[in-house]
Amino acid sequence: MIDTRTEQRGYEAYDTTFAAMRAFTDARTATTPNQLWMVEHPPVFTLGLGADSAHIIDAHDIPIVQTDRGGEVTYHGPGQAVIYLLFDLRRQAKKILPREFVNRIEQAVIDTLAAYNLNGERKPGAPGIYIAKGEHQGAKIAALGLKIRGNGCTYHGVSLNVAMDLQPFSWINPCGYAGLQTIDMKTLGVTTSLSEAQQLLTHHLHVQLTQP
Secondary structure, three states: OEEEEEEEEEOOOOHHHHHHHHHHHHOOOOOOEEEEEEOOOOEEEEEEEOOOHHHOOOOOOOOOOEOOOOOOEEEEEEOOEEEEEEEEHHHHHHHHHHHHHHHHHHHHHHHHOOOOOOEEEEEEEEEEEEEOOOOOOOEEEEEEEEOOOOOOOOEEEEEEEOOOOOHHHHHOOHHOOOOOOOOOOOOOOEEEEEHHHHHHHHHHHHHHOOOO
8 A cells, every 4th residue: 555644734825835736746756655735725716727817707806826737717715625635646556547536536525525414426527526416406515626747646636615705706717617606515504624524535535545
């Protein structure tokens, strides 16, 4: 089994984490353990490599950061569990292809939501997790965006909305979709701490990503 370590980075500016992820990946060797970084960000909009800045309707003075991940525009802010995945996919006990890696990350989110009696589901062609049933069916509760270098090393990751101010999502077209509803666990009736949700998501990511 490949060694996978967890790091709690706390409340940290997005630029700081972004630079640290790239530096970690630049410096890693054949023996560097894979890592899961837990972090909470101050308000920020981030753009993927293919993002259209026109999807930011009105930033309201929230910083905008261009990144090197895949995907479109998204929002990070207080009350959101963000987990960054710094993995070398070639070193897994059984080599994981990018599509399977994404699938396992999404399954970890689905399993986390299930622990709170929430039903999450995938949507073909739209990475992330969406509410499967009820009044808020189709609302997005988790976003996913990765950078996978040619050498198989990954960074960026997944964000789960726990208890947020959701208004900034209305100032963008989330993930490039005009009118896409976003939701958090609190709005769906779940009372939990960000720390608890982070720990549980990290646990399920560890299970999914260290299995054969």
